[in-house]
Amino acid sequence: MDFENTSKSALGLSKSHTVLLREIAQLSVGYPFRNTCVPGESGTLACFLRDVGSDGSLNVGALRRVEDAKPNNSHLAVAGDIVFRSRGGSFVSALVPVLDEDLLVVAPMIRIRVNRESVLPEYLVWYMNGANGAAFFKEFAKGSAMPLISKTVLEQMPVKLPNLRVQQTIADLVKLSRKEHEILAEIVKQKNLILETEISKYLESL
Numbered sequence: 001m002d003f004e005n006t007s008k009s010a011l012g013l014s015k016s017h018t019v020l021l022r023e024i025a026q027l028s029v030g031y032p033f034r035n036t037c038v039p040g041e042s043g044t045l046a047c048f049l050r051d052v053g054s055d056g057s058l059n060v061g062a063l064r065r066v067e068d069a070k071p072n073n074s075h076l077a078v079a080g081d082i083v084f085r086s087r088g089g090s091f092v093s094a095l096v097p098v099l100d101e102d103l104l105v106v107a108p109m110i111r112i113r114v115n116r117e118s119v120l121p122e123y124l125v126w127y128m129n130g131a132n133g134a135a136f137f138k139e140f141a142k143g144s145a146m147p148l149i150s151k152t153v154l155e156q157m158p159v160k161l162p163n164l165r166v167q168q169t170i171a172d173l174v175k176l177s178r179k180e181h182e183i184l185a186e187i188v189k190q191k192n193l194i195l196e197t198e199i200s201k202y203l204e205s206l
Contacts (some may be wrong), residue, residue: 015162016161017160017161019118024114025114025115027111028074028075028111030075030104030109030110031046031075031105033106033107039065041065042065043068044065044066045065045099045104046066046103047063047103048109049085049088050062052083052092052093053092053094054092056129058095058096060097060099074111077103077105081112082095082114083105084110084112084128084154087148088146093128110151123167127160128157132160136158
């Protein structure tokens, strides 16, 4: 959904202002394992770089547990926090959903905890994953083989901030757009299955 070309009247946009990310959120680098982390069934539920998809989703089903972690509160994410994939081919943010326990954020992931009086986490995820975020990351990423956005750099990211009502409208539109894509993808999948079934039946009748 192209929000850049959506009319201001359709969104009911009021005047927005630009702030730095550090002014509306607390950022902390994930837990630094000194040695190779050891997976275990009774360990702490953890989030690694690979658990954040390129579409800005957190793959909850793939999260695994690790042993011997001794995190402090700054390493733990709860529902409504944002995890940022700070290294690799793409820089993506994902919203942490409601889980049965706190989630250990593993370095070089960055945890972002917003000030909800200023910004909705759903809006911030959309903004960071959109054109504005991409332009910022392209300009300030360091390294070529494995590009990195440091916490210090990320804190300086400018964020255009409308009022909370407008942020909620944008977040709702994003959610609807994602649901629409999921439905369309399922329709295409079912059509392909029906087509394959009919073709198989035809071939068997020859």
